[in-house]
Amino acid sequence: MLVHSRTGKWTTWGVFGLLFVPLFALPLLVILAASFAGHWSGAFPSGFTGEHYASAVRGDSLQALTTSLVTALSASVLALTVGTWAALAAAALKKRGRRVLDGLFMLPVAVPSVVVGLSVLVAFSKPPVILNGTSTIVILAHTILVTAFAYQSVSAAILRLDPVYEQAAASLGARPSYVLRRVKLPLLLPSLTAAAGLCFALSMGELSATMMLYPPDWTPLPVQIFAATDRGSLFTGAAVAVVLMGATLLVLFTVSRIRTRASFR
């Protein structure tokens, strides 16, 4: 505890509430309220109804939900694989090489995602590889965008990993591949699942690059929400947004359960 006095504690809580409620909690609560609203003309919504949810878990919206889940899962698995591989390779490099690799993987974060979306679109619209209009191009763009986060969090975890485990394993006669499989990856598991969760959440919410790329039969939820609000169905959009939020949180919660079982110390 940094603050000891009773008044100090209450003041701290007060300031926290003042900042947290309007900035973080209120917008989410408003979405939640709007998703149940029939009208909203005064200060508060009125005419509560579950109608929007009925349409949010049926037809197009349901398909958008599965599309989003499949896209996010594939993108995070791919990103985690590539990011971990690159991070392990970077750890074995000398300082300069590592810096180059760090910079390369920072690029998709530094460049606006619209630009990433456009470049993927331009790159894969012409031979030899034409992916334009396929679901693959959406997954590919998401992978490019989130790999940077996977790379960074796994790199940080590798740096923190005490080399004595690797050395003890080597002294016992274990080949490097065996050490990786049986010692390093299991010890990195908590960081790997955290990175996977981060990638998944980012991909679930990705809109700007997706807008440039999605084919009609592969509409992720954020696009659906955008379309709904764009044509004036604000409350339906809110209900779909709550579904998106719920699905993301559910997956993150499941992943965090793996994490607690896998933390050894």
Add this chain to the structure above:
Amino acid sequence: MSSGIRFDSVSVAYGKNVVLDSLDLVVEPGEVMALLGPSGSGKTTALRAVAGFVQPVSGRVLIGGRDVTALPPHRRGIGMVVQQYALFPHMKVADNVAFGLKAQKVAKGEIAGRVAEALEMTGMGAYAGRYPRELSGGQQQRVAIARALAIRPGVLLLDEPLSALDAQLRSGMLAELARLHRELPDVSILYVTHDQIEALTLADRIAVMDKARLQDCGTPQELYRKPRTEFTASFVGNANLLPVVVGEGASSVAFGDAELTVATGDAGAGASATLCVRPHLVGLGEGPNALRGKVAEVQWRGSTHRLFVDVEGHRVKADVRELRETPALGDAVTLHFAAEDAVLLPMGAGVSDA
């Protein structure tokens, strides 16, 4: 499968910083060799060169007559135990011990027996199903030793294995290590430590290291009773080093104004030398080789008193049995020692008042 270790002028350097300077040392098969020295003396680097975690810039490391200098660690056939234990936290004790056997593809049917045997040998048989975090430091270290022994290495490398344990556990583990060595007479052990008691207790021979170089090597008795260098004398047994001048008469040296009688060997008259006397062999009161001085400091250590007495401008340490009356600071006292308890080191120069 007994195999020794040979360092063939091994040098290790990081950039221009030489951390091990052409080490020549042979650990005979079945021998316990202690590498003793202060931190930064290069002793751990020497051990890591055997394990393969540092690459020498020159020289060769041989294990059992085989040149392993270019081999990666996992192909050297060593067992290693480090200060931090380094048990795999995600594996149970039995899996930790089985790790090396599985990695080396030992036949499945054989593994369980060898794990049990190794755990039994270190007295950890009852803990096979626990995780390392559920064990005390001493127990973790036993598991680490069991894990290293399970692969039946010809060479066992111990890097300050007892440093993380408290004093009582340490003395218990010392006895355990001595017993293990009796049970495994073929295993050569390289034991890195900064603790002279550990080295004197366990080692067949001790290699004393300082400033990246091997200073001295010999049996514990040789190093303790007849040190060849000032560093050995002060690091092993914390001896008094007194600058003296060899006198004209036989067996006589001058320490300031005091005339002392010690065996001078073949040192010529007039030569400077260093007289080395262990603190616990210095007595309080009149006697042969009397040294008169003033008490500068008194430390009570329970069963003994350590007196620091300024004699002829030098501080002399004396460990005496617990005194009924402690001399006051500044009191004039007389110390003495027997001629046969002193060793004369001939080179003289660079005496440190340690």
